[in-house]
Amino acid sequence: MWQALYEELGDRGFVVIAVAMDSREGDPLPWIEAARPTYPTLIDREHRLAELYGIVNVPQAVWIDEAGRIVRPAEPAGAYEGFRRMNRATREMPEDVARLTAQAKATYLDAIRDWVRAGDRSEHAFTAEQARVHLPALTADVVTAQAMFRLGQFLLGHGAGAEGQRWIREASRLQPDSWCIWRQGAGVNETGLAALPDFWERVDALGAARYYAPVDMKGMP
Amino acid sequence: MVTLLTDAGEFTVPGAEASSTTLWVPARDAEAATGWVAKPEGLCRGPVCVPAPAGRERELADGGRIDLAALWRHLGQPAVHSERGHVWVLAQSARDRAAALASLEAPDFTLPDSTGRMHRLSDHRGKKVLLVTWASW
Numbered sequence: 001m002w003q004a005l006y007e008e009l010g011d012r013g014f015v016v017i018a019v020a021m022d023s024r025e026g027d028p029l030p031w032i033e034a035a036r037p038t039y040p041t042l043i044d045r046e047h048r049l050a051e052l053y054g055i056v057n058v059p060q061a062v063w064i065d066e067a068g069r070i071v072r073p074a075e076p077a078g079a080y081e082g083f084r085r086m087n088r089a090t091r092e093m094p095e096d097v098a099r100l101t102a103q104a105k106a107t108y109l110d111a112i113r114d115w116v117r118a119g120d121r122s123e124h125a126f127t128a129e130q131a132r133v134h135l136p137a138l139t140a141d142v143v144t145a146q147a148m149f150r151l152g153q154f155l156l157g158h159g160a161g162a163e164g165q166r167w168i169r170e171a172s173r174l175q176p177d178s179w180c181i182w183r184q185g186a187g188v189n190e191t192g193l194a195a196l197p198d199f200w201e202r203v204d205a206l207g208a209a210r211y212y213a214p215v216d217m218k219g220m221p
Numbered sequence: 222m223v224t225l226l227t228d229a230g231e232f233t234v235p236g237a238e239a240s241s242t243t244l245w246v247p248a249r250d251a252e253a254a255t256g257w258v259a260k261p262e263g264l265c266r267g268p269v270c271v272p273a274p275a276g277r278e279r280e281l282a283d284g285g286r287i288d289l290a291a292l293w294r295h296l297g298q299p300a301v302h303s304e305r306g307h308v309w310v311l312a313q314s315a316r317d318r319a320a321a322l323a324s325l326e327a328p329d330f331t332l333p334d335s336t337g338r339m340h341r342l343s344d345h346r347g348k349k350v351l352l353v354t355w356a357s358w
Binding site: 002005013014015016017018019020021022027028029030031032040041042043044048049051052053054055058059060061062063064065066067068069070073077112115116119128131132135136137138139140142143144146147148150151154155158160163167180183184186188192193194 | 224226231299300301302303304308310312313314315318319321322323325326327328330332333334335340342343345346347348349350351352353354355356357358
């Protein structure tokens with residue numbers, strides 16, 4: 001998705017910087033190898049972007065202009081949570097899921113194209129005031145949770161796995177809306193996804209709340 | 222020996238001594254890891270100086286060492302440590318993080334790519350950047 005966009009817009013002063021919120025060494029490497037991106041693909045083992053930008057899930061993105069100013073704060077990047085409506089026995093999706101998934105992706109990519117073309121004049125580029133309204137809250141619980149996550153991550157990598165796991169669970173308890181923390185600490189299924197029964201229980205517990213936070217962008221489902 | 226994890230990175234400090242509430246670190250190591258230095262006017266980081274509570278100066282800095290745990294409490298910044306006290310994370314306050322974000326100046330960072338080469342966000346100034354996260358999980 002990002003490689004095609006980068007090839008399309010890369011000569012117009014636009015770059016993609018992809019950051020893997022992956023703590024287990026080696027986990028993102030097969031993906032990077034398969035995608036062979038020509039833009040920078042970085043690895044954020046300690047989830048530093050969580051405390052700097054308020055990242056709580058993937059894919060989330062931030063738009064940053066030529067002067068280094070945040071134009072759109074962290075928000076889901078063209079994602080639609082169709083997986084929640086999957087029939088878990090048959091793995092079938094309702095008919096409209098494919099359409100809504102495509103719509104979310106196309107809406108988001110078109111918005112980026114418009115921003116790259118029109119800059120500040122794009123209807124999708126927030127003014128400073130709008131951008132501030134959309135900033136995620138970096139609370140005492142969030143920064144403490146991130147410190148705990150970093151500690152847990154370090155201990156995991158230095159022979160203190162049980163204590164490391166405890167810190168990551170504690171971090172998740174303190175910042176329950178971070179799927180990055182929870183899924184990083186969770187067990188994974190046969191395809192490497194943190195989508196065991198405990199994941200589905202947690203998703204179901206959202207009820208009417210969104211897995212991907214709503215995006216303030218015209219046309220976004 | 223204590224490992225300090227700070228905004229400046231990871232620091233192994235052989236001369237540090239930690240208990241559950243104190244973290245005495247040689248002044249030179251404290252400065253390298255956190256930027257904080259003990260001066261006659263108090264504890265200073267760059268142009269900012271914070272006076273120690275009157276009469277309790279030696280609880281923060283004493284004998285060429287700084288108690289970073291006490292300093293972090295004094296500054297209202299989060300610090301967490303391992304059960305044995307051999308690893309400490311000294312973080313920035315929520316107030317500072319939120320203020321940095323509210324300035325809308327994209328917080329800078331340096332992260333490695335899959336070959337270990339380091340990349341800095343601000344090296345891309347002059348371009349529009351889509352900073353996008355993903356994960357294998």
